[in-house]
Amino acid sequence: MLPPNPIKIGAAALGAALISLSPLASSEAQGEELTLCWAAWDPANALQELGKDFTAQTGIEMNYEFVPWTNFADRFLNELNSRGQLCDLLIGDSQWLGLGAEFGHYVKLNEFFEEEGIRMEEFLPAGVYNYATWPKGEPEYWALPAMGDAVGYVYRKDWFERPELQAAFEREFGSELAVPETWDELLQVAKFFQGRKIDGRERYGIALYTERGSEGITMGITNALYSWGVEYADPQNPYEMEGFFDSPEAVEALEFYKELYECCTPPGHSDAYMVANLDAYRSGQVAMQMNFFAFFPGIAKDEDVGDVSGFFVNPRQNVEASVLGGQGISVVSYSDNQEAALEYIKWFAQPEIQQRWWDLGGYSVHNSVLEAEGFEESTPFAGQFLEAMSNVRDFWQEPAYAELLQAMQRRVHDYVVADEGTAEEALDKLIEDWNFTFEMEGKK
Amino acid sequence: MSTPKPQAPRPRRRGFSDRSLAWFFVGPSVLLLLAINIFPLVWNIYLSFTNYAANRPGTPVRGMGTRNYERLLSQEDVWESLQHTAHFVTWSIALQVLLGFGLAWLLSRKFRGSGLWTTLIVLPMMLSPAVVGTFWTYLFQPQIGIFNAIVGLFTGTTEFSMIANPNLAPWAIVLVDTWMWTPFIMLICLAGLNSVPRDLYEAAEIDGASSWRQFWTVTLPMVLPFLMLAVLFRGIENFKMFDMVNELTSGGPGSVTELANIYLKREAFEKWRTGYAAALAVILFVTVFGFANIYVKVWNAVKQR
Numbered sequence: 007m008l009p010p011n012p013i014k015i016g017a018a019a020l021g022a023a024l025i026s027l028s029p030l031a032s033s034e035a036q037g038e039e040l041t042l043c044w045a046a047w048d049p050a051n052a053l054q055e056l057g058k059d060f061t062a063q064t065g066i067e068m069n070y071e072f073v074p075w076t077n078f079a080d081r082f083l084n085e086l087n088s089r090g091q092l093c094d095l096l097i098g099d100s101q102w103l104g105l106g107a108e109f110g111h112y113v114k115l116n117e118f119f120e121e122e123g124i125r126m127e128e129f130l131p132a133g134v135y136n137y138a139t140w141p142k143g144e145p146e147y148w149a150l151p152a153m154g155d156a157v158g159y160v161y162r163k164d165w166f167e168r169p170e171l172q173a174a175f176e177r178e179f180g181s182e183l184a185v186p187e188t189w190d191e192l193l194q195v196a197k198f199f200q201g202r203k204i205d206g207r208e209r210y211g212i213a214l215y216t217e218r219g220s221e222g223i224t225m226g227i228t229n230a231l232y233s234w235g236v237e238y239a240d241p242q243n244p245y246e247m248e249g250f251f252d253s254p255e256a257v258e259a260l261e262f263y264k265e266l267y268e269c270c271t272p273p274g275h276s277d278a279y280m281v282a283n284l285d286a287y288r289s290g291q292v293a294m295q296m297n298f299f300a301f302f303p304g305i306a307k308d309e310d311v312g313d314v315s316g317f318f319v320n321p322r323q324n325v326e327a328s329v330l331g332g333q334g335i336s337v338v339s340y341s342d343n344q345e346a347a348l349e350y351i352k353w354f355a356q357p358e359i360q361q362r363w364w365d366l367g368g369y370s371v372h373n374s375v376l377e378a379e380g381f382e383e384s385t386p387f388a389g390q391f392l393e394a395m396s397n398v399r400d401f402w403q404e405p406a407y408a409e410l411l412q413a414m415q416r417r418v419h420d421y422v423v424a425d426e427g428t429a430e431e432a433l434d435k436l437i438e439d440w441n442f443t444f445e446m447e448g449k450k
Numbered sequence: 451m452s453t454p455k456p457q458a459p460r461p462r463r464r465g466f467s468d469r470s471l472a473w474f475f476v477g478p479s480v481l482l483l484l485a486i487n488i489f490p491l492v493w494n495i496y497l498s499f500t501n502y503a504a505n506r507p508g509t510p511v512r513g514m515g516t517r518n519y520e521r522l523l524s525q526e527d528v529w530e531s532l533q534h535t536a537h538f539v540t541w542s543i544a545l546q547v548l549l550g551f552g553l554a555w556l557l558s559r560k561f562r563g564s565g566l567w568t569t570l571i572v573l574p575m576m577l578s579p580a581v582v583g584t585f586w587t588y589l590f591q592p593q594i595g596i597f598n599a600i601v602g603l604f605t606g607t608t609e610f611s612m613i614a615n616p617n618l619a620p621w622a623i624v625l626v627d628t629w630m631w632t633p634f635i636m637l638i639c640l641a642g643l644n645s646v647p648r649d650l651y652e653a654a655e656i657d658g659a660s661s662w663r664q665f666w667t668v669t670l671p672m673v674l675p676f677l678m679l680a681v682l683f684r685g686i687e688n689f690k691m692f693d694m695v696n697e698l699t700s701g702g703p704g705s706v707t708e709l710a711n712i713y714l715k716r717e718a719f720e721k722w723r724t725g726y727a728a729a730l731a732v733i734l735f736v737t738v739f740g741f742a743n744i745y746v747k748v749w750n751a752v753k754q755r
Contacts, residue, residue: 087504089507105506218704272593274590274592274611276614277699408721412721420704423616423703426616426704
């Protein structure tokens with residue numbers, strides 16, 4: 007039995023009253039406007055620009071609801087849970103696909119794709135797997151891959167190239183100051199820059215993800231865990247985590263990340279995510295920053311640091327792997343404008359629109375864009391983007407992902423930032439939390 | 451002499467009786483109270499015995515008996531958050547009482563500019579707690595924050611970090627709350643101090659009581675009911691604290707400033723364990739309600755002394 011939802015009843019009554027009084031309640035407006043919901047960041051501006059073409063072509067007006075990343079999940083998951091009609095189209099996180107599909111928030115797109123000749127084979131397989139399918143890898147589509155993304159790194163190319171710094175690095179470490187290819191090298195380079203005076207100012211090694219509230223530190227630490235080759239669970243038994251997520255490699259990766267945080271981040275960098283890292287880098291505090299590729303077009307164009315920045319993918323340790331970012335675009339099942347929303351998806355899936363999306367600063371994962379001649383040279387980070395997307399891994403995409411994520415945020419922040427307990431203890435507690443969640447889900 | 455005719459009872463006037471008129475006026479308020487206070491409370495208690503998750507429309511809701519409560523009370527994380535709350539409430543109120551009473555004592559001795567000082571001192575409590583939390587993150591910023599510059603002046607450190615340090619962060623939230631709410635205690639104490647009749651002091655002076663003796667036997671007993679009222683308000687408010695701390699530290703580093711209400715919010719709206727969070731809300735409500743009731747009884751006894 008479902009309890010009647012009093013909030014919803016109240017909100018519906020209030021909403022109905024307001025709508026009936028609103029001048030916008032004319033039937034004429036129905037179906038001619040679409041609201042697209044996403045995060046407030048650089049690619050969203052590019053998408054807004056791109057949307058003008060859609061309006062010009064179809065006459066459908068586009069409205070946008072962009073919310074900062076730190077409130078993004080709260081805001082839009084609330085909207086979905088309350089079956090709200092704010093969003094007709096939602097570019098939701100890849101981890102939301104499970105709950106979007108299982109709880110009926112998203113419209114299933116298989117039939118539509120078939121009717122309109124939209125073929126998933128035309129998109130990067132990693133994009134389709136992570137941004138469109140649920141259950142994972144099954145040909146059941148709940149979104150169109152919209153924005154490919156992964157975590158990468160930006161570094162101060164000009165500092166790396168300075169002869170006096172190169173000489174100092176060689177004296178200190180006996181090797182060349184170069185873009186780090188392993189986590190050991192990353193630590194070395196970060197240590198080298200930490201506290202070093204460059205142009206009369208004290209600089210620091212690296213801006214890492216350490217944020218506690220939403221998903222920051224998990225998105226940071228998984229870079230290390232994946233590079234150490236850590237699996238979430240037994241591949242033969244997907245919810246058996248003992249011996250996998252608490253393996254010696256996992257412990258080593260977690261300890262390594264803590265060491266990197268403690269030795270080589272700017273003072274007070276204890277609750278930092280995308281924007282804080284961008285600020286630390288743009289203001290010249292750090293030699294390197296960890297951040298999503300989505301920000302790289304903005305950095306490349308930046309007046310102060312654009313010309314002096316280089317880009318690299320997540321360093322390997324035992325294996326090559328990158329943390330997945332990016333999202334698919336879904337039609338919200340509570341929308342009254344589903345036809346127009348599907349029209350948008352059809353328009354957006356066209357190769358020429360995907361190319362324009364890339365040109366404007368969005369990250370298309372359409373093969374026609376990625377395989378086009380000269381793609382790798384089209385931006386200073388296009389090659390790295392392709393490399394990262396070839397080995398991306400994602401967090402749990404389970405319907406209970408929010409619970410799983412929050413447990414990880416707490417356990418790893420307690421260990422890495424608040425210096426509580428050991429890496430083994432943190433991982434043991436985390437597995438205990440996850441076991442409880444999966445037991446409640448009836449999956450264990 | 452004719453006996454007066456007994457008067458016939460007056461015919462009842464048409465319209466509302468006093469009782470119905472009273473209900474007519476009070477009714478809407480009662481309905482509103484039921485709708486926005488009592489019903490949600492009862493609903494919350496009901497949810498606390500279920501496995502309801504607000505992010506899972508369509509999922510059957512199962513009764514859990516008292517399992518949510520059992521799990522909560524055996525969770526180390528819950529007790530930790532209650533300890534953090536106790537630390538925050540105790541220290542912030544102790545400091546606010548000391549400072550607030552001290553300031554009120556000074557300001558009660560009228561001097562030139564005392565009005566202006568009173569106005570300046572009460573400014574922090576006019577601000578929104580979320581705004582205070584946000585701008586203190588800048589003041590505490592290790593490289594450019596004013597707070598750190600001041601600490602640096604005395605200690606010589608250049609990169610002192612208040613909210614990133616797990617040992618200092620619990621004190622950072624106490625400090626900010628004290629900065630914001632000391633004026634509140636001060637104002638109430640000031641009202642208490644101004645209400646003490648002057649003749650009590652005159653009588654004490656005639657009896658040869660020293661200033662210290664006057665303070666302990668006249669001032670403090672007279673101001674105590676006011677002070678206790680202020681402590682009650684601040685105690686309840688700080689037990690429920692969310693916004694300022696959420697903006698300032700997000701409960702971190704790690705979980706060292708994760709107060710009970712921040713923990714509750716995470717369970718309810720980030721992990722979406724609605725039934726479980728509802729049980730925690732009931733426990734917090736009963737705790738604060740119980741403490742407040744005992745406190746009010748003591749307060750009444752103090753007033754009647």
